[in-house]
Amino acid sequence: MRGSLSPMDVRSPHREDFRAELRVLELGALSVWPASYQALTFDRSPRLVREADPETCHVLLVLSGEAEASWGKSRVGYGRYDLLTTVSSAPARVRTEPAEVGGLVRSVGVEVPRSAIPLPAGQVDRVVGRCLSGRDGPGALLALTLTQLARRNSGYRAADVPRLELVLVDLLTALFAHACDAESAQPAEDRKRVLRLRIRAFIRQNLADPELGPALVASAHHISVRYLHRLFEDEPETVADSIRRQRLAGARRDLSDPALAAVSVQDIAARWGFRHHAAFTRAFRGAFGTSPSGHRRTAPVLAAARS
Structure with a gap:
């Protein structure tokens, strides 16, 4: 070698x-x-x-x-x-x-x-x-x-x-x-990292849990919500924003996957922690400029054009 x-x-x-x-x-x-x-x-x-x-x-x-x-x-x-x-x-x-x-x-x-x-x-x-x-x-x-x-x-x-x-x-x-x-x-910095x-x-690991949010994250790690926010204050996004972004990205991938075409939009939203279909649709449109259903319809066309 x-x-x-x-x-x-x-x-x-x-x-x-x-x-x-x-x-x-x-x-x-x-x-x-x-x-x-x-x-x-x-x-x-x-x-x-x-x-x-x-x-x-x-x-x-x-x-x-x-x-x-x-x-x-x-x-x-x-x-x-x-x-x-x-x-x-x-x-x-x-x-x-x-x-x-x-x-x-x-x-x-x-x-x-x-x-x-x-x-x-x-x-x-x-x-x-x-x-x-x-x-x-x-x-x-x-x-x-x-x-x-x-x-x-x-x-x-x-x-x-x-x-x-x-x-x-x-x-x-x-x-x-x-x-x-x-x-x-560097005790404090190493512990924080x-x-x-x-x-x-x-x-x-817990994006599918609809309860996932700053309060649950803080509780699971035995810290206060205030300290959680301080830990990430120098990051480009808040903890809540990070959770939302990762959930939406996961839902978008699933909606683009032909193997999941038979799975309803509502079920895909639920598997990524979104309880309410209307709230999911608003968040998805705000992030990607189209509805979940609209993205699902156009994803195969865009994929074919790229190939």
Whole structure:
């Protein structure tokens, strides 16, 4: 693997019948690579470090199977939903094994330039060799995002790449800061960043709930509505506006989908959290300049014209 990621030697005991699948998703300066494979050893040797150091940081989320990473005499084991961190400037060897005979290891990796992480280099180095949890805290948010990106039909488009790149950098920074206790340097800002990420994830997961609004969001995160508004006061839109925009965008996508042509406009509105058809129609017309029914009629024509 010397073309897209940090150069490394890869070996497997299954030389004759090796099975693997690897995809590389380019998100600006970041690379995300979902993979499934038989037992493998990834070796970033001192020679490879000397030959080429792209100055990147790599985080691997183990989804199934197990891994063991070694740095000299130091060895660390990793299991399901653990996060393993390496840096291209340091030699490392990672050995992976499936959970059962004949099975596959499944993982999602993300590689990011070290310069993109707004933490001192020494703090990033302190994360190397540690087993970080992808089950709680900032690690759980990162794991959720990576597994969503790994899906073949994740629903993301090219226009989403810049925002996804920023989200991943924020999540990686929060993970490293949390692991290194770097909150002591910027405690308030780090806590706010992680809380904003949690709130955004909560909103995305609950758009279908008609009760979703600032009061519910604040209550779910044990903060006041006033503090919620303060958290997002520097954002281009309020929490309520963000919820409305995402709901309308989701409804518009469904109305454009030929597979949902038999689903009524009212039912589509309801699945995106709109209780009242009249209110949905007014909001949709205000956002897109046409009624939901009008959009549904013209969407196939516009799609045919674009193709």
